[in-house]
Amino acid sequence: MDPNLAPRIIFYFTATGNSLYAARTLDAALAPLGAEPLLLSIPQVLKGERTLWQAEEIGLVAPVYRWDLPPLVQSFLERHRLQAPYRWAVLTCGHRPGAVVQRLWRRGQAQGQPWHYLATVEMVDNFLPRFDMEVERNLPRSVERDLAYHGQRLRERLEYRQEGARPPKGGPKGKGLYPLRAEEILTFNERCRACRLCQRLCPRGNFTFQDQKMGLGGECEYCLACIHNCPWGGLSLKGGEVNSGVRYRHPQVGLEEIVAANSQLPGIRPPL
Ligand SMILES: Cc1cc2nc3c(=O)[nH]c(=O)nc-3n(C[C@H](O)[C@H](O)[C@H](O)COP(=O)(O)O)c2cc1C
Ligand code: SF4
Ligand code: SF4
Known part of the structure; x- marks a missing residue:
């Protein structure tokens, strides 16, 4: 190990x-490997000037x-160089991750920064236009088991690329979700x-x-x-929701943790 490199970001x-x-659960599973980890929120990192990150x-x-x-994560990956001998991504999803792993893998190859481990973990699908949060919360899922499984494999620094699920017939069509204006949907x-x-x-x-106001x-x-x-419950989706009475x-995870991770108001400085 290089003593000048952060052990993990x-x-x-x-x-x-x-x-x-x-992220926290994986970090805890990985902790025995090294010293202080760094968990950095991308919307905060994007405020800063630093674009080169190096770690073990x-x-x-x-x-x-x-x-x-x-999109914010995509632009982070485009603008920042993440240099490490071991690079992994675990993406949380709901019902259908599609070919996200393959897309990320291709981006890594094109940037000359390959990913060594890529997987998804199914959790509550928070997409309100399609899913009822009451139902979602009660669906049987194996989140803890899956995170423990990936944590163990990351600890062993295994190489892995999860197979992609077939995209829905014909693949993504039309203009997709973006670009999108908040006032158009909320x-x-x-x-x-x-x-x-x-x-x-x-x-x-x-x-x-x-x-x-x-x-x-x-x-x-x-x-x-x-x-x-x-x-x-003071906001609604203009296009409607499956169950507008339940949020997730x-x-x-506490409210203030979401604020600290995402706030764009003055007061929360970029880390490092
Ligand atoms: C705009 C939007 C699009 C989403 N698209 C997908 C998707 O294509 N496949 C999927 O499995 N889950 C999808 N989801 C669900 C989220 O990926 C999932 O709930 C995720 O764990 C939320 O993470 P967070 O709680 O950290 O924000 C989508 C959610 C949103 C808000
Ligand atoms: S307006 Fe709402 S949905 Fe759009 S970026 Fe902000 S928090 Fe997310
Ligand atoms: S969080 Fe926003 S939408 Fe909800 S009550 Fe407060 S100001 Fe209104």
Whole structure:
């Protein structure tokens, strides 16, 4: 081991806590390997100037969005060099990860920065337009077992690339999810109390507060952090939801952790 290198850095992005929980759990499984780990939130890292990261081991934990990575994570990977002898990604998903692993693998090859271990872990699918969070919470899943399994294999520094599920017939069609504007998909409803929490936790800084009123607009990640984490149910999706009465955040992740990971308000500085 090079004594000048950080032993491990894990970059993560999370909107409803699944990926933060997974990052922490994997980190704990890996901890016996070395000293202090670093868990860095991508929306915070993107504020800083540093773009070269070197460690003995670099991990990425992020959700799958439409069989690919969220735009913020994609732009992070495009702009940053993650140099490590062992590079792994564990992506959290809901029902259908598609070919996300293959896409990420190809990107790594094209950048001359290959990934050594790529897998997905199925967790609650937080995509409100398609899924009912009440149902999702109660679906039998093997999250703990899967994370322990990948943690053990990462600890052994195995090489692995999960097979891709076939994309839906014909593959992704149309313009896809992006580009997308927050004002096109979201609206405040009568339950909004102008508490400004959504303003604190949007990773794109899409909320405003003026003359005692909330406003929203701007390029949107479709991460749904705002709508899921609003304590009052004060936001709705314009296109409708399967069950507008139930929201989701991972039970072991707190609201302030989501704020700290994503806030674009002044006050939270980029790490390092
Ligand atoms: C815009 C959007 C698109 C998504 N697309 C997929 C997908 O293609 N496949 C899948 O299995 N899950 C999909 N999901 C579900 C998330 O990947 C999953 O719930 C993830 O664990 C959320 O992570 P987080 O809690 O860290 O934000 C999507 C969620 C959102 C918000
Ligand atoms: S939408 Fe929710 S989080 Fe945002 S200001 Fe209204 S009550 Fe607060
Ligand atoms: S407006 Fe909501 S869905 Fe869009 S980026 Fe911000 S928190 Fe995510």
